[in-house]
Amino acid sequence: MTLDITQVYSQIEAMAGELKSHQAEFARKLDTAVATLKTASANQSTLEKKLEKARATWLVAGLKEDMGLRRAAPACPPDFIVSASDGSHIDVDRHHSARLFLLNLGLVHIQYGSRPDAELTTVPKLYFGDDVIAIRSADGREELIQGPLLGIVRGVEECRCLADDVCASEAALPAVGLIDGSLIMWGLVGQRFEDYVIEYLLDKGLLQQLDRFYGLSKKRQAAVASYISFPRSTDVVNVLRLQVCPYDPVDCDRHCKGKFEGRECDAVGGLTDRAVFDRLLSEGERSALFVSTSSIIERYGVHRVCFFYVKLDSEVARVEVPLWVADKEQLLDLVHAVVVDQCKKGFGYPVTLSEAHEQAVVTGADRQQFWDLVDRVMQEGDLSVEQSLKQRSKKVRWI
Amino acid sequence: MDIDKIAEVVETSNSEFVAQCYELEGVPALGSMVKTRGKEGDIYGIVYTSATHSIEPGRRITARGHKAASDADIFKENPQLAKLLCSDFHALVVGHKHGKAVYQYLPPSPASVYAFVYSCKPDEVRLFTQSLNFLSLLLDSKLPVATDEVIAAFLRYASRAHPTPQDFLVGAGKELAWLLSNDIRRLDSILKRLTQ
């Protein structure tokens, strides 16, 4: 029936109480973490050696710069372009016999400076037909594009759309393309998908688009970055764990097998990177650059994902850039400056990304309208349309 | 390209039409006369309300100018705003043209959707307001804004198209005195808005 709020209320209250008591402990841990970071930064070369030899169970960030680095936001250039893309989709519907899905991509292109301009577009694309709605291997295996896979496909298309736009933009101006979420294809980690799928999505997908940006960056000031709001990552905190770990070399399996608390490194456990950098950074500042060590990154090559944290008025966000951006100070500064500026204009979130999201949004009503249209056109064309009974029962709420 | 057009009809009915402006700042003044097309010919309307708002109904405009020097700066620093906002206005239909003759009553068909809307030129206004038969239409209409403000604004606007504005206003005032003979209070309040 409905949600009985009165029943839930007391449970919510209890939760709040518990959280409060955790707060004090949290604060102590944070103090420890910040102090640890400072120590680590002071002895970074030692730490780096330790990291090289370590065999840890967590994902530990690679170091690129002095950990304690804090860099103020540079100024934006006088005239520059920011583009962003986002997307949403209408998934394959099990309850409809017609096999198709829809991607709705939103693209926002804003030019700032002496000739301000903006373009907000939305591009819907319908995918149907056996060779389109599945990923096929050379030897005939296929993976249907739906569910989480569809999400990844969409991500690639967003990147393609973005690359199209930035490549076509005015050559004389610096340009930054922004993507929502992570450049790291987490969905492909863990070998859930076969190699041919990964190849399709990554090598021939995302990385191909990143190549375009890389090529462009050789001719002009152009960069690509992704923006993660409210990141839950702990790569850097895990570095601190290793810093604190008394064992040398670090070997979790050997020394702390089966333990999940009470270990020395738990002094900084349970914290997120963003909490630490929230303490450390001032508004507009970025942290040091780190390198992602996720397994999937092996395949990224020149686009190996680096990241930094930046403190904004409302939160600490994680910005990811390909290595070739991280290595070019001009591009890195550009990305930093743009992200800070965009968040100011967007009241805490990059405005181009939020507008791209608005352009991409597909409402429930839109969804219904889409399926009704499909049914109608199919019927007019005398094509059979089957609908499952479950679907029918969802459509009419009966007693 | 037709440089005189200022808006396009986006909603239409027998008694009024809504038009979206091409320029955010391009909204015609309250009480001014605009012209568009219907099936039979030109349709004349009086602007009774206008608004600038976000294109999408769910999104609200928020203040951005805390550090900006002027509102022009806001648009400069946020170029996407111009694309997310639109200005439109509502006009009350007061007459139409069929061939060469101008009629001061509602046309048989409403304005066409997507028809271009133009501001009326002073000559057109002067010719149309030679007779004020449609004043009763204006007085009786139930508008979401204060009808009397619209009427007064319109009469002030129309008077400027006449060689002797004051004479026109006196004539219009007398016409109103007849129509509002049993509502002196309302007559007085409109007349006060005509003395400029």
Added chain:
Amino acid sequence: MTDSTQETRLGTIISGSLTAGVQVKMDPSRSVEDVAVGRYVAIKGEKKRFFGLITDVSLEAVDPHALVMPPDISDPFIAKVVSGTTTYGKLNILPMLTISGVAGAAGAPQPAKTVPSHFSEVELATQADVEMVFGKEDKRRFFIGNPLDMETKVCLDMEELVKRSNGIFGKSGTGKTFLTRLLLIGMLQKSRTTSLIFDMHNEYGWEGTSEKQTKVKGLKQLFPGKVAVFSLDEDYDRRRKVKSDFTVKIGYDEIEPEDIELLKNILNLTDVSVQTIYELARRFGDSKWLDSVFDLFDSGDRESVKGLDIAEGTWRNLKRGLSMLRRLKFLVRHAPEDAVSTILDYVTNGKSVVLQFGGYDDLTAYVLVANLLTRRIFNVYREKVDIASSADIKMPDQLVITIEEAHRFLSPDIAAQTTFGRIAREMRKYNVTMLVIDQRPSGIDEEVMSQLGTKITCLLDNERDVDAVLTGVSGKSELKSVLSKLESKQQALIFGHALPMPVVVRVRDYGSAESYKELGPAGASEGGKKDKADDLWE
């Protein structure tokens, strides 16, 4: 092409009836202050043109609230808008005549028998309209004055006027004397009547006095060949150094009991006394009784008095009353010349007679003499008319007798008996009519009033007098308001047979050299404009 211009158009008809008049809503451009009660208007009906009189002006508002909470007219713009729309002027008009078709078309005006249709245009009457209704000055039409705010001449048809008895009314000081003088001159100029005027205050004969105490010419000065002045008072003549054509003396033997009865209230005689006089006349004879009675007064012969069977009180009353007659020096035992036949002589020869009373300007003398002479003259006239009609010879000329203080002769209680009452009732039967002048028309018998053909009224402020004058007149209540708004001088309301419709006039000038020229015999043919022929006679 419409006749009405911005200046003359007043408004449109919105309601009304024939008896009570029609209401006109004034145009916004006209102010109520531009019109006046008594002015003439023309109404352009659908098929006819109407002619009427403004009888009332009022202020109206479309919404009564506007009067309680008026719009802010201190702002000139709002004042302009509101006048004539929210607030407007309303006129009450009495439509009296219709003229068919367009102004200027031929066709005599007819009395209105219907009203103009809704929203007919109303405009101020033009000169042409007035002339068409009243006619132009000619040999029978006498110019009496101008309608209010117009230069057109209102003319009375004198031939029509003298067909009946007429009246001139107004409270004292409003100009009755002037009007009488004018009318008498009009009769002299434009009709074939002769007049006998009983001039109580010596105004009409040789000269009179104007308001400003200047002298104005009398009838004799203007028409020396046609007017004779008789006098009752030699001493007066001597003092004034004027010469009358005849001195009137009346003998006791001419006075009859009826003559004394008329003086009953003036001489304070009781009813019994009056009865006694009749008995005495029977006893002594009609021509001797007064003589005998005076002898009895003088002799003091008690015995004879007793023998007459008269009560002591009655005798004393009689003596006191009749003795008053003694001081009238024109009363003699026996008149040397018969005044009546002399008058008749003059009159039958076309000469009008003004009998001036000189110093005897009191009621006793006036009522006695006027009544006595008229009685006898009327009897003679009656005989002559009877003879003439049976023998088919020429009728005696029309005679008009003018009397002042008419209510003394024509009050309800005596109108039946006096000669004047008879003359009024019998109209023109015997070629004698009256011109009655009075300031108390309510004192005059109703029947007599209704017999008066034309009435000229100056301002009257007594409601009963106003009612009396307007008895039997259609549109009475409307005319009442017109009457009450007359100026106290030189304005009169004229209505009756001599006019197609009532008119308020500003009475023409009398007293200037110009006016004498126009009012003399030279003005008889037209008046005003003179043609070459007249110049030769100047």
